Amino acid sequence: MEEDTMATTAIYISELGKNLKKITDDVVNYDDYVIITKPKNRNVVLMSEKEFNSWKETLYLLETEANRAALDESIPQAEAEHEN
Known part of the structure; x- marks a missing residue:
């Protein structure tokens, strides 16, 4: 290490x-x-606590079908905005 x-x-x-x-x-x-x-x-x-909290947030965001669908829709939009 x-x-x-x-x-x-x-x-x-x-x-x-x-x-x-x-x-x-x-x-x-x-x-x-x-x-x-x-x-x-x-x-x-x-x-680390920072990494643990990140994992918890990700699990929370993926917890429901509605959240997963919203994320699936927003990722391409964010990528397109980033390219411009």
Whole structure:
């Protein structure tokens, strides 16, 4: 995790505590996530609050058929406006 952009990575939970500050700093700085592997495949994903809120907003917007239809209609309109 020493690069400019963090690649999605997995880390054993037993290693997490040794590097918690660096791992959490990297997650926040690069808007990425880390898969924390646990026994019996009970894994956890660590992501920044900003990224989590983005996911929640996306899920909310896609929650209803009406919202999905409105988004499907507005995307080409926004792309056309951006081209002009």
